[in-house]
Amino acid sequence: MLKHLAWMLCLFTLTVIPAQAKTFKIATVVPDGTRWMEELKQAADEIKQRTDGRVKFRFYPGGVMGNDKSVLRKIKIGQLHGGAITGGGLQNIYPDSQVYSLPLLFRSHAEVDYVRGHLDPFIIDQLYQNGYVSFGLSEGGFAYLMSEYPLDTVDKLRTLKVWSPEGDPISRAAFEAIGISPVSLPLTDVLTGLQTGLIDTVAASPIGAIALQWHTKVDYLNRTPLMYLYGTLIVDRKDFEKLSTADQRIVRAVMSAAFAKLDKINRADNEQAFQALKQQGIKFVSIGHASESEWTDAVKQATDELIRAGVVSEAITQRISEHLNDFRSRAQ
Template structure:
């Protein structure tokens, strides 16, 4: 009898507990579905601040049903690591350099072709025509291309002045490890001059290499030089845009598909607005970074007109090499160069 009473009492308690849990679930909003995005942009940067603002906008627009979980400062690893984590579902998206996505969608590197652009005005007008086309190529790989954000132009920076291509002789020049575009530029440089020591290194090892003298010449943007602290180890900037630096925000389409259709549109739109704001802000930020470099004692070197022609010829050689090796689609390159020629009022 005692056992029966204990069993009945136990069932009553279980039913009461289950009812309480159901009431609690009904009273508590469902947890937000969070898109996990990773970036190398450090905490406290303008990029992270704008992305956190996008998170707040998304949560408000979706009534708390969707949000972002942001991993800044490279805590999820480099671009290769982030792509791998996206494939296994540990992450849902990230901000990548164009070169990191080139294996999936080679056309994304078109804007990075050496000595292609001469000003931000050219970049803006060309991107207005081509951004959608370049981002659209990611769809075939299950990725949604949200937007492109420029990081300014990369320039040659060095311990000793580099006014001419020949001035690179005897220099220890950093080359990004595993970057076909950088490899093509370096081959063109080596064909034009001799005595260069090429030092392939991942990005994270360059600061130490500059400090120890393993490397004395690099290429990066003004913003990058300050963020990466390379400005403390270089004295000169060759004021000729080497190539356009930019990043791409992508999200896994499978992750987006798990969001209700109405909310999905709000999420994508908020991310696009945020990345467009970052893109616009970077033009002003680059100008400030250039002035900061000057204030810190970096001298800006301008080549003579004849030397400038040699630098640009170097770019044409590198682009031709990339085409020959299958690194870029020749038809797309021709289309882009034609658009630039029209903007400049040049004949082909």
């Protein structure tokens, strides 16, 4: 009888103890005060409210925890629980996540929307299979070449000191394909590189160039979309699945809605930033047809080399090519 009463008391105690609160420590290179960070903080406030404080998010913006590579390392050792990571930064988790950023892949936002409608769920699932929960992809926009000097021919581009993100084999291959040896730097060192003359040319989205103050060190922008950028918030799957099922649903619902909103906001903000760059006196130039054809052919060969090297798989590049060809055939 006493044993039975002890067991019942223990069971009752377990049922009334409130769930332990969980604070997710999230790092990103995105500066504080940006629309991106504001939306994430609002989502975090809503999650805290809807879970009665059981789930909280603490953000470390502006690269204070280092670049994407450093953030991922800190997630693995438990110092962080997640990060807002760029598509290229996910290469060590799921290499094919970089496929959207293959150089000169997309010609328009319409193409982007069509392909992402087919492939976003697949990429998110692959991140999950590799140990991370993503709540959706958010457009970073098209990256354009920006420089102190005109960018109207490939020959001129070969004379410049072009930045390539540290650890990004795709952008490096795109430049090396036309005979450029890019300067590899982490994102956090790019502004200093422009200020000191270590580099004079970068590839960035309009909103990114303004947020990171790179636009203050360039005078020209080439209109050709070099590559498509995106970001996502990832959380260590083991940490996430320690939450109750109900709290997991709340976090997924709120963060997914936030990323769907950010996806639209970022496109509109990039269009406004594009105009802002014009108003600030940055000159927009176009590369000549012959130079563009030369670069396109060279990039195709570089992409084939990336596939052979295992940077991206042949399967994912074929898949994205099929979707693009389908869209383009319908558009004709």
